Amino acid sequence: MKRYFYQLILLAASGGMILMSCNKNDTPVYFVGGTAPVLTSTATDSISLPLSDTTANAVTFSWTNPNYQFSDGGSSLSVSYYLEIDTAGANFSSPVLVQVGITSQLSVTYTVAQLNAILSNRMGLEPKVPHNIQVRIQSFLTPLSPGTSNQAVLNSSPLSFTVTPYLPPPAVNPPASGALYITGSATSDGWMVGGSAASVAGQQMTQVTPLIYKITLPLIGGQQFLLVPVAGDWSNKYATANSNSSPTGGTFAYNASNNFNGPVSDGTYTVTFYFQSGTYTITQ
Numbered sequence: 001m002k003r004y005f006y007q008l009i010l011l012a013a014s015g016g017m018i019l020m021s022c023n024k025n026d027t028p029v030y031f032v033g034g035t036a037p038v039l040t041s042t043a044t045d046s047i048s049l050p051l052s053d054t055t056a057n058a059v060t061f062s063w064t065n066p067n068y069q070f071s072d073g074g075s076s077l078s079v080s081y082y083l084e085i086d087t088a089g090a091n092f093s094s095p096v097l098v099q100v101g102i103t104s105q106l107s108v109t110y111t112v113a114q115l116n117a118i119l120s121n122r123m124g125l126e127p128k129v130p131h132n133i134q135v136r137i138q139s140f141l142t143p144l145s146p147g148t149s150n151q152a153v154l155n156s157s158p159l160s161f162t163v164t165p166y167l168p169p170p171a172v173n174p175p176a177s178g179a180l181y182i183t184g185s186a187t188s189d190g191w192m193v194g195g196s197a198a199s200v201a202g203q204q205m206t207q208v209t210p211l212i213y214k215i216t217l218p219l220i221g222g223q224q225f226l227l228v229p230v231a232g233d234w235s236n237k238y239a240t241a242n243s244n245s246s247p248t249g250g251t252f253a254y255n256a257s258n259n260f261n262g263p264v265s266d267g268t269y270t271v272t273f274y275f276q277s278g279t280y281t282i283t284q
Helices: 112-122
Strands: 009-013 016-022 028-033 039-041 057-063 080-087 098-103 107-111 131-141 151-155 159-163 181-183 206-209 212-219 224-228 249-251 267-274 279-283
Touching: 039 131, 039 159, 057 112, 057 131, 098 112, 107 112
Parallel strands: none
Antiparallel strands: 009 016, 016 028, 039 057, 057 107, 080 098, 080 131, 131 151, 131 159, 181 224, 206 212, 212 267, 249 279, 267 279
16 A cells, blocks of 8 residues: 555545545545454453463454555555553543554554553553453554644444553562661761660651651761661661762662762751662652
């Protein structure tokens, strides 16, 4: 079909829209029509997302060719598709609608991890809660001119599913005891020695959730700190792999090799560690 399309023109005729172009002999070529694709799935009613087997195939979606036809007999050799996923009842118009671009092929397979990432990260669906979603395939002809809308759009009938996204394992495992202490030259108490009551006073962080810890305290500018799960015990620590970490935050890991750089200036700061993402912030 590409060899026929030098330019796409939209013409209003007979109450509808007609796609017209010229072939290499300058003979007008008209868009005749197509058939809405039919979407099928290997899953029915619900799609299982087991955290215990995230590399397994969760679902395969397949669809029929819309068979776009033109007056010179050209067929749909370069059709593109969107696989659209949205919450049920939103009619594919909600703010969380996801469109996955697909070129030419007539099926797509998602692993458990891939589909969960779409539902959790892109759609923002709450984990561990059942959600009703709908899926459809949208076919179209991509216009040759940038900024021009897709042409000859056809939508399949939607398929409905129940899904329960899971919360991925945290990037960094939090302390099993639920206790965490900040220590270092950036703190007024300095580096912990022996875990004495005096050295840990005011240095224990608050467990906001099992995966978020924070503390607000005075910090000395230009100094460093670490986190330890056991007061005064340096056999394990939370640190950073970045030898030149930012004074406002960054990434961290268990038993990484470098201290955290504290803020540049003296002041009272809130230090927050997010174990789900493996990141931390230092804010005043």
